[in-house]
Amino acid sequence: AATKSDGGRSGSIVAPLVENEEEVQKIDVNPPKGTRDFAPDDMRLRNWLFNHFKEVSRLFGYEEVDYPVLETEALFIRKAGEEIRDQLYCFEDRGNRRVALRPELTPSLARLVIQKGKSVSLPLKWFAIGQCWRYERMTRGRRREHYQWNMDIIGVPHVTAEAELISAIVSFFKRIGITASDVGFKVSSRKVLQEMLRKYGVPENLFGRVCIIIDKIEKIPIDEIKKELESTGISEDAIEQLLQVLSVKSLDDLEDVLGGAGEAIADLKQLFSLAEKFGYSEWIQFDASVVRGLAYYTGIVFEGFDRKGNLRAICGGGRYDRLLPTYGGDDIPACGFGFGDAVIVELLKEKNLLPELGQEVENIVCALEKDLQGAAATVATALRSKGQTVDLVLESKPLKWVFKRAARINARRLILVGKTEWEDGSVSVKVLSSGEQFQVKLNDLE
């Protein structure tokens, strides 16, 4: 017998979807491991978050850009031992091309800037919100995708650029109710390490690798860090001095170690002075141990952290002046940050700052009789053409059902299309919050 396509709810008989029952293959209705669905409630929170990202980016005068989630694998192949490389979600496509789901957005930005060449005027101030991927053995049960908000300034060599980026993130935090008591930014400069490595004659080409090893300083035992540093050929004495400088607690102490002539001190002093002018001094602190885990940073680096210390870094960024030339591009300075969509939600939950976001519809329109369904469609269309949101009841339903749905979708008004009123071109309106009820000509309904 033919299988009813809707499980028999409608009573109509339609051709079966499959030749016979054996062909039905029960699928796993969960999303792939490490990925998320966004059902309406989740999507409302995501849109709320992303709208704040976009509004801050707009306030700062940044232009939105986007790139393919799929890139050539080569864009992400860096030899500095980064975790992001170890977890690259890469594969060979049907054209035997090595491709990868992007683990971050900055390489795509660099690619597009190079592609645009002289057709764009510097400085560029771009922002993007994009899904990024990693392939991690599920042993750790972590997510394999997240959305990242990025803001980048291309073509400004001065620390004013990094200072502006931090100001943008502070603006975002303030908009969602997060204060300087909740979070802070640890700020340092990779020029600290660079100047130390030069002092000990360590070859420049080891810089990225050394930074990636040192970034793990709070994640693996210090002996492991020393062993990995020794494997690069750095002397034990240099390693001791390096680790020593990372525990320096103030810019003055740093100046004692590095001397006052270096760029690291100059950049950091200027950044802290600009923080005063941007009005976010209470949000930032010098922390020499911040190096961040991306090999391409070359100067100021910063990361947002929760002061209670319960969560992973909320966001992070810095200057990456050498990235474009590594892809064959011009020697254009750049800096930017990435801000993930997951840790911030954990922080908002912890601070009880999650917004209450229910569905909201202005009108629910319902025909009181079957043969007025067309009239109800006319009423719904008239309201929608005036920019009013309408949930149109699409089949004959008892009024009790309609009232329950109206409550569930948080409708402000119930518009009933009845025979007598409709003959007069009118409908009946019930304001659900007050119970007020009146009749009105359709043309006067707004």
Ligand SMILES: Nc1ccc(Br)nc1
């Ligand atoms: N890079 C990256 C990508 C995806 C996730 Br989840 N975390 C970090």
